[in-house]
Amino acid sequence: MKKYNVTVNGTSYEITLEAVDAADIKAPAPAAAPAAPAPTAPAAAPASGGESISAPMPGNILSVNVQNGASVKKGDVLMILEAMKMENEIVAPVDGKVVSVNVTKGSAVDTGAVLCVIA
Numbered sequence: 847m848k849k850y851n852v853t854v855n856g857t858s859y860e861i862t863l864e865a866v867d868a869a870d871i872k873a874p875a876p877a878a879a880p881a882a883p884a885p886t887a888p889a890a891a892p893a894s895g896g897e898s899i900s901a902p903m904p905g906n907i908l909s910v911n912v913q914n915g916a917s918v919k920k921g922d923v924l925m926i927l928e929a930m931k932m933e934n935e936i937v938a939p940v941d942g943k944v945v946s947v948n949v950t951k952g953s954a955v956d957t958g959a960v961l962c963v964i965a
Contacts, residue, residue, distance in 0.1 A: 896965040897940050901955040905929030910951055912962065916944045924962060925949070940964060 847864045908926040912918060918938040927934045942964040949961050 896945050896963040897942065898963050899924065899936060899939065899961050901927060901936075901957055901959045901961055902934070903927070903929045904956045905934070905954070907949045907951055907953045907955065907961075908933060910947060910949065912944045912947060914944055914947055918942060918944060918964060927955070927961075936961060938964060 847862050849860060849862050852859050852861055905927045906929075908928045910925045912922075912924050918924065919941050920938055922938045923935045924938055924944075925936045927936055945963045945965045947962045949955060949959075955961065
């Protein structure tokens with residue numbers, strides 16, 4: 847056993863740690879897996895060679911500023927994603943043409959959901 851001093855938010859704590867062998871560690875009993883949430887936005891596969899724009903965080907789509915076939919330049923605002931009462935601009939990472947828009951105004955999206963594809 848080894849003793850350590852740890853400071854958290856200005857408060858010092860003394861802790862004791864014990865080294866154990868891997869053979870001594872018991873695996874926890876498997877817990878029931880939670881049900882997977884239903885997808886809230888359609889997830890379309892990106893077109894070959896296209897740049898897929900994904901939601902950086904869960905939230906709601908406040909506005910969609912592009913439509914299929916629109917030409918965009920790097921930095922153009924594609925849509926506004928509201929998360930935690932903050933409006934986040936989703937911008938085009940590349941120049942190109944919008945191949946597909948996978949969300950609509952008012953859609954709820956999860957982290958990683960494909961919002962649109964630019965080719």
